[in-house]
Amino acid sequence: MRTVGNFIAGRTQPALEGGSLENLNPATGECIARIPDSGPADVDQAVAAAREAFPDWSARPVADRMERLERLAGLIQANAEELAALESEDTGKPRRLAREIDMQRAEANLRFFARAMSQWSSAGHDMGPTGFNYTRREPLGPVALITPWNLPLYLLTWKLGPALVTGNTVVAKPSELTPLTADALARLANEAGLPAGVFNLVHGLGARCGQALVDHPDIKAVSFTGGTVTGRRIAQSTAPRLIKLSLELGGKNPALVFDDADLDRTVAGLLRAGFTNQGQVCLCSSRFLIHESIYEPLVERLVEAVKGLKVGDPEDEDNTQGALISAAHRDKVLGYIDQARQDGGRILCGGEATRPTGRCQDGAFVLPTLIADLPPESRLHREEIFGPVVTLQRFSSEEEAIALANDVDYGLAATVWTEGLSRAHRVAGRLQSGIVWVNNWLVRDLRTPFGGVKASGLGREGGHWSLEFFTEPKNVFING
């Protein structure tokens, strides 16, 4: 069993008060590591290290920071197989997925922001004979990065890249459920030549360690990805200090399938959108809204496709579906399926836990599930389940489809399936959503704005949005 430590000022250490937490592999139920149960004293030490490292790091030439980040990206690439194995053990996701999505993106995130910095410029405003304004973009200081369990290294590097390249120092708090790749990244950070204190890591529970971090008076900004309830709490905690806050929160994403959709492309796309990472991606479509004229044939094909998904041991390269993040989360997902039955819903496939044979028989597995005929007011259409469960609804007009799509608290990522160009533009314009994909899902261009509206978040990440978040503009006027 591994022992994971906090990473503070370039050194790994246990929690100051000595407490630790179990870290389980959800595919087997085994304890695979012990992690520090950090509290305010650990956070204080990590923030002090970040504060101490800030003057030197922020004053370095941009090229120096870019080069070190590129080196860290290269080390992720060189260690991708080992990191993918850790990520898979920690999350229960198929190792293949961890390799093909998580590790590729972790590397790409750091490379992207290192290179984006080379093209970034700040503004100048010429007032003619009166004078000239130029705008500096200054780093903020020590910043907090708080990340969830579904895409651990992917989301940590997505924040770490822009935070570091713009000259900030970092205290990161990964999810207590998935500490392993962050721990590995800390070791690679030393190898990449990040100076001590530039990147610090504290492990522990959200309510204790995470809360102490967001409450710390020396933290100048919080970049958070996780659930909406936690996001609201962090917004309340940080409001009195008036610090910058970026919130990437939950979703209840609709897929709108119109009668002119290309059904082959749509079935393949919906399968990915609904069930990638066992439906545990904030961008997953969890509501399929289907035009009544194609409802029966499309649903028939979907059921067949979903039944074909192979669920089981994440180490088996043939499996596309692994375990959910924990037994508790599995029970929550099963609770929603029970609720669907009580609401009169029809389970078209899945609808229950499954026990793969062999080493995964005690794992947290749920069969991919499609549910039809729920009443419109059912909680299953409105609440984020964050598992392999998709509800189906019919619509008869474009107007009705848009109304159904928008009739939830969330607004993160919608998909639209149609061959009609005008319809695609029209519908995309009317959806209350930070992101709309037409005839595809999860196509990421790291230059584009990423984030949600309504209860799905506040602010945008990606491209210059991230670089702006992690810097403060200062205008300087020079008299003419």
Ligand code: NAD
């Ligand atoms: P969560 O909100 O429970 O936890 C996220 C992180 O916040 C963890 O590190 C946790 O320890 C920490 N935390 C919890 N309470 C805290 C507090 N009071 N103060 C500071 N930190 C605290 O979320 P989760 O269950 O880990 O992740 C699943 C959620 O994340 C889903 O709702 C999903 O939609 C969302 N998510 C959103 C995006 C996005 O980009 N919008 C991406 C991935 C996941």
